Amino acid sequence: MNLPSNRLLQGRESQLELGRVGESVRRVDAIPKVTGEFAYASDLFAAGMLWGHTVRSPHAHARIVEIDISQALAMPGVHAVLTHDDVPGARTYGLEFSDQPVLASDRVRYFGEAVALVAAEHPEQARRAAERIAVEYEPLEPVVDPERAAEQPPLHEENPTAGHGFRDDPRPNVLRSIVIRHGDPDAEGEISVSGVYELGMQDQAFLGPESGLAVPDAEGGVDIYVATQWLHVDRDQVAPCLGLEKEQVRIHLSGVGGAFGGREDLSMQVHGAMLALHTSRPVKMVYSREESFVGHVHRHPAKIWMEHRATKAGRLVNVRARILLDGGAYASSSAAVTSNAACFAVGPYQVENALIECTCLYSNNPPCGAMRGFGAVQSCFAHEAQMDKLAAELGIDPVELRLLNALSPGDTLPTGQKVAGSFPAAEVIRRAAELRVPEPEELPRDPIRLPGGAGNTTHGQGVKRGVGFAVGFKNVCYSEGFDDSTAARVKLWKGADDELVGEVHCAACEVGQGVTNVILQVARTELGTENVALAPGSTAGVDSAGSASASRLTWMAAGAVRLACRDALAEYQAGRQVVDVERTYHHPRTAPLDPETGQVKGDRVHVAYMCAAMRVVVDVDVELGLTRVVWIGTAQDVGKALNPQAVHGQIEGGTAQGLGLALMEEIQTRDGLITNASFTDYLIPTTLDMPPVEAELVEEEEPEAPYGVKGVGEPPTVVSTAAVVSALRAATGRELARVPVRLDDLAL
Amino acid sequence: MKITLRVNGDVHETDVWEGESLLFALRERLGLPGSKNACEQGECGSCSVLLDGELVCSCLVLAAQAEGHDVVTVEGLASDGQLHPVQQAFAETGAVQCGFCTPGLIVATADLLAHNPDPNDDEIREALSGNLCRCTGYAKIFDAVRLAAGRPL
Numbered sequence: 062m063n064l065p066s067n068r069l070l071q072g073r074e075s076q077l078e079l080g081r082v083g084e085s086v087r088r089v090d091a092i093p094k095v096t097g098e099f100a101y102a103s104d105l106f107a108a109g110m111l112w113g114h115t116v117r118s119p120h121a122h123a124r125i126v127e128i129d130i131s132q133a134l135a136m137p138g139v140h141a142v143l144t145h146d147d148v149p150g151a152r153t154y155g156l157e158f159s160d161q162p163v164l165a166s167d168r169v170r171y172f173g174e175a176v177a178l179v180a181a182e183h184p185e186q187a188r189r190a191a192e193r194i195a196v197e198y199e200p201l202e203p204v205v206d207p208e209r210a211a212e213q214p215p216l217h218e219e220n221p222t223a224g225h226g227f228r229d230d231p232r233p234n235v236l237r238s239i240v241i242r243h244g245d246p247d248a249e250g251e252i253s254v255s256g257v258y259e260l261g262m263q264d265q266a267f268l269g270p271e272s273g274l275a276v277p278d279a280e281g282g283v284d285i286y287v288a289t290q291w292l293h294v295d296r297d298q299v300a301p302c303l304g305l306e307k308e309q310v311r312i313h314l315s316g317v318g319g320a321f322g323g324r325e326d327l328s329m330q331v332h333g334a335m336l337a338l339h340t341s342r343p344v345k346m347v348y349s350r351e352e353s354f355v356g357h358v359h360r361h362p363a364k365i366w367m368e369h370r371a372t373k374a375g376r377l378v379n380v381r382a383r384i385l386l387d388g389g390a391y392a393s394s395s396a397a398v399t400s401n402a403a404c405f406a407v408g409p410y411q412v413e414n415a416l417i418e419c420t421c422l423y424s425n426n427p428p429c430g431a432m433r434g435f436g437a438v439q440s441c442f443a444h445e446a447q448m449d450k451l452a453a454e455l456g457i458d459p460v461e462l463r464l465l466n467a468l469s470p471g472d473t474l475p476t477g478q479k480v481a482g483s484f485p486a487a488e489v490i491r492r493a494a495e496l497r498v499p500e501p502e503e504l505p506r507d508p509i510r511l512p513g514g515a516g517n518t519t520h521g522q523g524v525k526r527g528v529g530f531a532v533g534f535k536n537v538c539y540s541e542g543f544d545d546s547t548a549a550r551v552k553l554w555k556g557a558d559d560e561l562v563g564e565v566h567c568a569a570c571e572v573g574q575g576v577t578n579v580i581l582q583v584a585r586t587e588l589g590t591e592n593v594a595l596a597p598g599s600t601a602g603v604d605s606a607g608s609a610s611a612s613r614l615t616w617m618a619a620g621a622v623r624l625a626c627r628d629a630l631a632e633y634q635a636g637r638q639v640v641d642v643e644r645t646y647h648h649p650r651t652a653p654l655d656p657e658t659g660q661v662k663g664d665r666v667h668v669a670y671m672c673a674a675m676r677v678v679v680d681v682d683v684e685l686g687l688t689r690v691v692w693i694g695t696a697q698d699v700g701k702a703l704n705p706q707a708v709h710g711q712i713e714g715g716t717a718q719g720l721g722l723a724l725m726e727e728i729q730t731r732d733g734l735i736t737n738a739s740f741t742d743y744l745i746p747t748t749l750d751m752p753p754v755e756a757e758l759v760e761e762e763e764p765e766a767p768y769g770v771k772g773v774g775e776p777p778t779v780v781s782t783a784a785v786v787s788a789l790r791a792a793t794g795r796e797l798a799r800v801p802v803r804l805d806d807l808a809l
Numbered sequence: 810m811k812i813t814l815r816v817n818g819d820v821h822e823t824d825v826w827e828g829e830s831l832l833f834a835l836r837e838r839l840g841l842p843g844s845k846n847a848c849e850q851g852e853c854g855s856c857s858v859l860l861d862g863e864l865v866c867s868c869l870v871l872a873a874q875a876e877g878h879d880v881v882t883v884e885g886l887a888s889d890g891q892l893h894p895v896q897q898a899f900a901e902t903g904a905v906q907c908g909f910c911t912p913g914l915i916v917a918t919a920d921l922l923a924h925n926p927d928p929n930d931d932e933i934r935e936a937l938s939g940n941l942c943r944c945t946g947y948a949k950i951f952d953a954v955r956l957a958a959g960r961p962l
Contacts, residue, residue, distance in 0.1 A: 091900035094908030095892065095915060097843020097883035104842035185826060268847045268855060268909035268943050318847070318909030319943050350848045509931045573907025573944050706903040713946035714906065740852035740941065748934045751947045 080578075081586040082768055085706035089577050089595075101316035102272035102288035107343035110274070111140055113329070113336045114187035114346070116177040116194050117355060118169035121205070121425040121733025122216075123198040125167055125176070132193040133179060138186035140340045142194065143178040147335065150304030156294065156326055156430070160221035161391040163302050163331050169198070170216055171390035171427055172734045173355025180336040180344050203425035203733040207387040208364070210234045210422040217423060222392055228656040230420070236388045237396045238420040239403040241659030243475040246416035250370030250378035254450040258367065258443040259799040260782075261727035262387075263360035263718075265432050266745050269318015270353040275333035276343040282309030283334045288317040290324045292568045292598060293605035302331045303338065307600075310334070314598035320572035321718070322431030323357040325610055326393050354738035358393045358430030359728055361386040361421070363402070363439040369447045375457050377466050379414040380447075380475075382406040384440065386421040386429070393430030395421045400541060401436025403659065407475055408444035409486040409534040409672050410466040415475040417659065425733040431610055433718060434535060434779040441533035442800060445783035449529075449790065459787075460494045463532050463674075477660040478667065483763045483771070486672045489696040490532055492757045493674035496694035501526055512680050512687035514749055523684035526691075527792025532674045533780035536667035537772040538613040542653045545613065548604035549621035550643035551584070551629040556592060561633065563593040563626070566643075568606040569618040570598060574774060575707040576614045582703060583619050583767075587626035604645060612671065612772020613648075615703060619767040620646035649765050669763055673697040673776035675716070675784035678752075681792040686804030688724060690750070690785060696757040700771030705758065711773045712756045719781025721746045723789075727801050812876045816841065817885030825872045832856045834872035835882060843883040843912045847941075854940030857913040857920075858882045864920040883912035886919060895919045898957035899950070906944035914940045918954050927958055 080086030093099035130142040145152065145166040152166065153159045165176045177194050181187035204213045211232040222236055223229075230238040273287030282305060289295050292312045300310040317324070329346040336344040348356050363386050370379040384402050388395040403419035432438075452459040467487040472480050502510065504521040511519055539545040549567045556562035565584050571577045577595060584593040596602070607617055625644040632640045652663025675695040681688050693716055702708040725744040729737045737743045762769025782800055790797050793807055814821045814831075816839060823838045835841045835858070844867055845855035851866040858867045859881040867880075886893035895918045898904070905911050914937065921928060921936040928936065933954050942950060 085903075087900060088903070088905055090908065091905050092892070094905045094911050095883075095896035095899045096887055097841075097912045099908060100842070101845070101909060103846065104836070183826065185828065266943055267907070268853065268941065269845070269907065270847065317907060318845075319907040321943070347846070350850070507931055509935060515935065573909075575906070710903050710906055710945055710949055713948040714944045715946075717946035718943070739850060740848040741850060745941060745943060746946075747939075747941060748937045748947050748950075754946060754948055 079591050080582055082582050082703050086578055086582060086704055088575060089581060099316050101269050101318050102286065103269060103347045105274040105286055105315060105345060107274060107276055110343040110345050111180040111182060111340060112184040112187050113333050113344045114179045114191050115175050115332060116191045118165065118172060118174040118176055120169055120198050120200055121172045122201040122203040123169050124201060125165060125169065126197040126199050128177060129195040130177065133190040136186065136190040136193060138182040139179060139190045141180040141336055142190065143335055143339060148302060151301040154298040154302055154327060154331065155392055156394050157396055158221040158392040160217055170425055175332065178332050178336055180340055204234065205424055205426055205733045207385050207422045207424055210424050216390065216425065222396060226653055226656060234423040236392055236421040236423050237399040239399055239654065239659055241403055241415065241417040241475050244414035246414060248370065248379040248414040251373045252454060253368060253370045254447060254454050255368040256446055256450060256798055258365045258446055260363045260439050260442055261801055262362040262429065263432060263722045263726050264354060264728050264743060265321035265323030265357065266743065267319030267321055267323055270350060271328035271348040271356055272346065273315065273329045273333050274343060274345045275337035277337045277341055283337055284311045284313060285330055285334055286313045286315040287330055288315055288324060290320050290570050290572060290610055291608035292570065292600050294608065295327060295330055296600045298327055299330050299334060303334055311599060311601045314570055317570065317572040320609060321433045322435060322610060325431045325608060326358055328356055350740060351738045354743065355427065355735055358428045360432035361388065361398055361429040361439065365439065365443040367443050367447050369451050371451055373455065375455050375462050375465050377410055377412040380407045380412050381416045384419040387424055387426055388421045389424055389426045389428035391428045393428050395430060398436040402440050404476055404666065405437045405535060406440045406444065408441065409468045409532055411468050411472045417475060426730055427728065427735060433715065434775040437533065437535040437779045438782060441779050441783045445531040445787060446798065449787055459530050460490060463490050476654060476666050478665045482669055482765060483700060483761045484670055485698050485759055485761045486532065486534065489672050489674040489698050489759050492696035492759060493676050493694060496676055496755055498528055498676065498678055499692050512682040512689040513685065518685055518687060519682050523682050524680050525683050525792045527679050527681065527788040529677045529784050529787025529791050531780050531784035531787050532672065533776060533783060534670050534672035535775050535779050537611065537616060537671055538648050538668040539611055540651050540667045542651055544647060545607040546645050546647045547606045547617035547621040548643060548645045549625040550603045551625040553629050553633045553640040555638065560592060561588060561590045563588050563590065564596055565593060565622060566596045566603040567618055567622060568598050568600060568603055569614050570609040572609050574609065574711065575704060576609065576618055578707065579615050579703050580618050580622050583622045584626055587623055588630055603643060612775045615772060616766050616770050617646060617648065619703065619770060623767050669766065669771060671698050671771045671776045673780045675780045677784045677788040679788040679792055681789060681807055683793055683807065683809050686808030688789065688807065690720060690752045692752050694755040695777065696759055697773065697776055698759045698761065698771065699773050700763040700766060701760055701769040702758050703768065703770060708758060708773050709756055712777045713754045715774060715777030716754050716781045717746045717751055719778045720785050723782045723785035723800050723802060725801050810873065812873050814875055814880060816880040817882060827873065829872045830868050831870040831872045831875045832867040835867060841882055841884050845909055845912055847909060854917060855910050855913040857916040857940065859916065859920060864917060883916055886915065893919060894960045894962055895922065895957045898953040902949045902952040902956055904945060904949040904953040910940060910942040914942065914950060918957065922958055922962060
C-alpha cells in the first residue's frame, strides 16, 4: 500500500511560525497552501485506488419499489455496486439522533438522498454505471410547507427526537419545540411594534467539495482520510454502520477546504468505507459541486412573528416571538439550532417579560443543520428589524435605543440565566457607532463603484444612500448540559543540545479557521520553547477534541493544550526523561432548559456569550433595485485575540457570509427539489460585492476561559445580515422583511 | 488517447480519456493537484492556469486541447526554491484561510500584475472577480495584491 503519508502531513509538520499567545502569526500551513502542495481531501491518492460515486434520489418523497443493479455491475471498470442490503451494521446514523439511512431502503425523504454506491476504476465509469442503476420509485406527496407540516402525515413514524428531555409536542413532524416563558408573558407596554420576517435557506458553499479516501487495513478495519469538523463523532457514527468496533475505524483529518457547519454531518465516510471494505481496495470519493449542494445540510429557513412592547421612553417591556424553522428530512443538529433561535430571540437586550415559541419541523425539503451562527442568525434578523421599527415609531435614534436596552452583567436573560463574566454589549454598540462613516463619493465616478457595477446601469441617477446598524449575540461552546470536552496529549523529551522538545496531539479540526496556530501558540507559550510540533489530527492516539463549531475550538483547544502542557512540564521538571500526558479540558458545566417553562434548570444554559455591533453603508439604485455595499464598520467582543490577524480574517469572512444571505444567497426549491445547485445559480459574494470592513476588537477577557478568550467566527455572520438590511431599509424606506432581499423588493 | 503536455516547462506524455479536462489531467495524470476543482463550470476560478500566458479555467479546457501549448500552474510559479512574490504576499497578509481558492487566486494575481504592475483597487476587484473565496471576505487578498504589486516580480 502506497499511502501518501507525506501529503497527509503537510501543513501540520512545517513549524516555521513561531509566535506566542496574543501575537499575529503567519499560518503554519500558509506556505504549502500558496505553493499548491497542501493536500486537501480531494488531492489524496493511493496505489490501486478506485473512485466511488453516490446514486441519489431525484424525488423529494417517494417509495422505493425496486432497485436493479445488474446492468450497472456489468459496466466496464466497475468493481462494486452497493445498496441498503449491503450496509454491514446499523442502517441509520445521525449527529444527535440516528434517523438518517446510510442508504435509503424503502423510502426517500429528500431530493438527493443517497440510494446506491458504485466503485469503478475511473470516475467517469462510476458515473456512467450509476446511470444504469434502475431504481423504481413511487412518488409520494411531499411535505414542503413548514406551516402545514404539523398537520401532515409523519415522515418519521418512530419520532426519533422524543424522549430526549424535550418539550412534549404530540403534533406530527415536530422535530423540537421550545416555549420560553419569562416574567409575565402578557405584560403590556405603552407602545407596540410587530412584524413577520422570513429567511431563505442559505448554503455553507465552502470551496472544497466533500471528499475523502477510505483505505482497508487488511484486518477488517479501515482508515478514512476526510475533510471533516469532528473526527471522533464521525468515528462514533461510522463504526456501528460498518459493524466494526470503534478501534477498527480510524478517521484522519485531511486538508479541509472550508466547513462553516456543513461538514459536521457525515458525507462520504460510511459510503467510502463500505466500498473500500467490499472491494479490498482504497476508494476515493469526491463530490461535484452539484452533489455538494445536495450532499450536506443547509441553514434553516425561518419564518418569525415578533412583537415588541415598550414604554414611550423606549424601555422594552415584553417581547413575544413565534419562530418556525424548517428542519428538512432528517434531524442533524436541528435541536441545537432550535434552542439557539429561541434563546437569542430577544437579542442582547434586557427585558423583564417574554414569550418565545420556537418550533422546528421535519419536511421533505433538504435537511438543515449547522451553519455559522446557527439559529442566532435567523433571530437577529428579526429582533434587529424590530428594534429599528421601534426606534422609528418612538422617534429615538436607533443606536440610542439599543444602548438604552443593552444587556449587561447581572441582568437576566429570558431563560432565567443571569449574565455573568464578560458581556460588553454596550461597549461594542458604542465602539461601532463611533466608527466614522465615509463621506459619499463624488459623481461622476467609475461605474464599478456604483450599484450595477460594470453593467454601467447608472451614472448616479436614482442612487440613494442608506446607513444601517445592528447588534447581535450568541453563545460560545455547546449548551444545555452537553459536555463537549477537548483532550490534548503532550509528549516532552530532551532533544539534541539538551533542549526541550514537545509534540502535541489534539484532534481539533483545522478547517481554515486557524486552530493549528492557536494550539502551537499556546504550547510555545506554556512550554517556553519553539521546539513544538503538532501531530496530524486523528482518532488514533488522542481522545475527542469536540467539534470545530459553535465558535468553541479556540477556547477549548487552548484550554486542553494549556492543561496538558502545564502538567507535562511539571513532570519533566521533576526529572522524568520522557513525558507523555493526556488531559481533558471541560468548560463550565451547563444545564438543560425546563421543557415546560424554558427556564434553565441550573445556573446557566450557556457557557458564555459573544456580541458584535455593525454599521453598514449602502448605495441603492432605487429605479433598478441594484445594491452596492459601500462600507462596513464593526466592533466585536472577542475576549482576548490570540492571533489578531486571524481574528480580523474571521470577522471579514464572517461578515461576507452574512452579506451574502442579505443580498443574494438562497437554495431555491420547487416541491422540495433544489433548482440552483451550482455556482452559476447559487451566488456568493465576489470581490466586486465586498466593501472594506473596518473592525475594532473589544478585548474584555472572559474570566472563566483560558487567556480570557471567547470565540470569533460566528458573531460577524449573526449580525451582518441584519445590519446590511437595516441600511437597505434606510436607503429605500421599504420594510424588507425577507432575506435574501430581491431586486423587486428594492425597486420603486 | 496519448497526448503530450508541456506543463511548468516539463514535457509529459500521458494517456487520457477523450472527455477529460485539462484540470483532471493535471491533477490525476500528472501529479499536479495544486489546481483545484471546486465548480467544474468556470464559475469559481479555483482551477486557474496560464495557457500560453493567458488566464483560463482549466476545467473548461479539454486535456487534448492543451497539446502543443504551454501550461503554467501554481506549482510552476516558485523558482529555485524562491516563492513567487504573489505567493509570499498571500502568506504574509493572512490572505489564506482554508486555502482552497488560493492557488487559483495566486495564478490570477500573477497574471494581473504581469499585465498591470500597479493596479488600483477597482482594477484589482475587477481582475479577481472570477475567483470565489468563501473564507476571507477578500480584504486580506486585496492587501496581498497591493503588497505584491509594490515588490519586484
